[in-house]
Amino acid sequence: MNDTRLTTLVEHTYSRADFAYRIGVLKEFLSFMFFTAHESHVTKEVVDAFEKEKHPVEDVAFLRSLPGTFFEGLTQESFNEELTHLSEAAQKLPTLSLTIPIMLDDENRAAVWAWVRKELGHDVMLDISSDTDVSVGCQIVWHDQLHDFGFDHYLAVNREKVEESIARVVPRAPLFGHL
Amino acid sequence: MITSSIATILSVPLGLLLFLVFIALAVLAGVVIQFGARLRYLASPVYDRIVKEAEEKAKEIMLDAQREARTVKEHAAAEAEKAFADRSKVDEEMRKEQSKHIEMLTAHAQELLNKQTVTISQLSETMASDFSQQARAAGKALEDETAEMKKTIAAETDHMKETFAKMAVKVDEDYHELVAQTRKKMEEELDNEVNSAREAVKAYRIERISLLNKEIVGLVEDTARLALRRSLSLDQHRDIIIAALEEAKQQGLFSKNV
Missing domain, CATH: 1.20.120 (Four Helix Bundle (Hemerythrin (Met), subunit A))
Incomplete structure (x- = not known):
């Protein structure tokens, strides 16, 4: 060959x-x-x-x-x-699998591909699929291991800030009220 | 009338006559005894003595009568045997003898009866007198006893009234104490129940509010998830994807050892 x-x-x-x-x-x-x-x-x-x-x-x-x-x-x-x-x-070429929230157009896909080739290697292949549950960011499968960098990941990392933000908007009910 | 009676009596056979006399005496004795028994039943022990005396007298009379009857009977039997041998003469003599004996018996019986009548009447008068005395004494004793009983009953009644009054006071005191204790216990139980209910409500509120807060956060998360997916542009999605890849690289995800 x-x-x-x-x-x-x-x-x-x-x-x-x-x-x-x-x-x-x-x-x-x-x-x-x-x-x-x-x-x-x-x-x-x-x-x-x-x-x-x-x-x-x-x-x-x-x-x-x-x-x-x-x-x-x-x-x-x-x-x-x-x-x-x-x-x-x-x-047999190394492959990076990405699951993204919505399918990108050719131009944006090419941008992601360019990053992958530049950062990971010129022979890395890219597999892209879509899943609405990801919502934002992506999920990565590399060497048969899944890594979540989607909405749940960012939520877990910033949970306290998110809850504080929610508490500012939705005040919590008093625990002891009129008792 | 007596003569006709005697004639009638004389015409009756001797044995039968003796038997009738005996019966009369027995009846008399029975009457006396019964009279004595009745007196004894109705009267005091004094009467018993009098009746006893009468009974003894009646017994003596009866024994006398029995002895007399036996004597008469024996004699009559002998005479009957004698008469049986020579009937006609003996009959006449027998008849005469019989008449004589009957007269004797009649007189004797009459005498006895008279005696008993006198004795009985005497006894009756004595007994009546004694009975009256005893009745008066018994009446007096009964009155005294009744007065004494009335006094005792009155005293007992007063004592019972006093006792009941004390009991009423004690019962009233006990009742008030019981009411106070019951009230105190009820108040304690109510306080415990109220406190338990408050604790339960408090715990429930904490749990429900915690659950509610989680639900609010979940709802906001789901909404944000939906909104982000729809509101971000393709370029923004691309940038976030590349930022995620950068973060993965910084975490060493793409190193050769992984």
Whole structure:
């Protein structure tokens, strides 16, 4: 397996889901190139021809972003096996699972991904899911351990302040009243 | 009339006549005895003495009569045997003898009866007199006894009144003391109950208020949870997520040893 291909793909893909999706795009493209276009090398024309097959713009943009060296050595007989190796290698990459209150848009997701790659490593993959109970912040699963940094966590840390704030707004009933 | 009676008597067989005399004497004795018994029952021991004397006299009379009757009977039997041998002559003689004897018996019985009548009348007068005296004495004794009993009863009544009065005072004192003790005990019990109720209410209020405060905090938390999720923008969520990741990193969560 060519580690450069893995590095290239990881560099442009931050989640396993995206990684798996892009492996599928590559498989489809290479199948088109070898069996439909009857080409043996990736060229601009092949990519244009693939684009004309009405594939999503993002997929074509991904293909165009890959360097020419990515496809070197891939043959009609070997590309399937190579893509399978890439998928298996991706499974072994370290993964940070985040559970956030609502799904972020692409821009905000990219910001979180950029922090992860910068602070944790360039090969760390990111899995993002949503759960409304988190409310704010996130829950982190790292090396199969769950760490809560959501609303309950902040509430536990600031419980006394929260209760004081509540007491200021809702005065407590006297204990001994008229007795 | 007496002559006719005697004639009648003489016509009756000798044995039967003797038997009748005997019966009469027995009745007389019985009457005397019964009279004596009645007197004894009704009167005092003095009467017993008099009656006893009368009884003894009656007994003597009866014994005399019995002896006489036996004598007469024996004689009559002998005469009957004699007469049985020579009937006609003897009958006549017997009859004469019988008449003679009957007359004798009659006279004797009459005499005896007269004697007893006199004795009895004497006894009756004596007994009546004694009875009157005894009755008067008994009446006086009864009056004295009644007066004495009245005095005693009056004294006892006064004593009982005094005793009851003392008892009433004691009962009244005891009653007031019981009322005071009962009141005191009731007040103590009520105080205890009131204090227990107050403590229970106080504990209940503390518990309920604590529960209520927790519920208020929980409610505010749930509201904040909902509000934060909806009110924050995507950029704010992103910033909070990155801040959480920073905090995790500072806690050493992403170190290689974890």
